[in-house]
Amino acid sequence: MFKKENNVESQAYIKNLKISPKKLRFLLPEIKKLRPSEALEKLFYIPKKSAKIFYQAIKSAVSNAKTTLKTGEEMLKFKLLTIEEGRKLKRFQPGARGMVKPILKRYAHIRIVLEAEKPQVTIKSEIQNPKSLPRRQAGETIPKIKYSKSKKNGTKS
Numbered sequence: 001m002f003k004k005e006n007n008v009e010s011q012a013y014i015k016n017l018k019i020s021p022k023k024l025r026f027l028l029p030e031i032k033k034l035r036p037s038e039a040l041e042k043l044f045y046i047p048k049k050s051a052k053i054f055y056q057a058i059k060s061a062v063s064n065a066k067t068t069l070k071t072g073e074e075m076l077k078f079k080l081l082t083i084e085e086g087r088k089l090k091r092f093q094p095g096a097r098g099m100v101k102p103i104l105k106r107y108a109h110i111r112i113v114l115e116a117e118k119p120q121v122t123i124k125s126e127i128q129n130p131k132s133l134p135r136r137q138a139g140e141t142i143p144k145i146k147y148s149k150s151k152k153n154g155t156k157s
Contacts, residue, residue: 008115009079009114009116010061010068010116011111012064012110013109014057015109016086016087017108017109017110019050019107019108020108021085021106022106023049024053024054027046027051027054028083030042031043031058031081035074035076036061036114039058040059054110057112058112061112061114065116069116076117077114078113078114079115080111081110081111083108083111084108085108089104089107090103
């Protein structure tokens with residue numbers, strides 16, 4: 001009835017990261033533009049906690065995609081990269097006049113979907129047209145390379 005397409009995407013879902021989603025979303029526009037392998041190189045040198053978390057998440061997603069899709073890193077690209085809000089721990093701190101000041105400790109989830117590109121094979125016109133290749137004329141021989149053995153000078157016999 002329905003043809004099932006070859007599975008060309010792989011996803012990774014990293015839950016309950018102890019960082020607020022707002023801090024993770026700061027790096028999101030820069031990473032989305034790049035390929036996963038390029039994003040890993042860039043994130044490795046950014047000195048922020050969110051960069052380290054993204055690096056680990058993308059590396060995990062790439063290794064998952066390599067095993068499930070059986071493709072190389074160069075063939076992968078981001079299909080979806082989102083940061084979702086996780087749970088909130090509610091804590092309280094005493095304030096002035098016996099009041100309570102609430103503290104929300106936020107968690108985040110990262111969802112990464114990678115897809116594999118099909119390689120584009122281009123055939124050169126020279127190979128398609130055999131008449132454009134140089135041919136040997138009748139009776140022409142292939143030139144042979146002559147190797148000469150040189151005598152060593154200055155040897156005593």
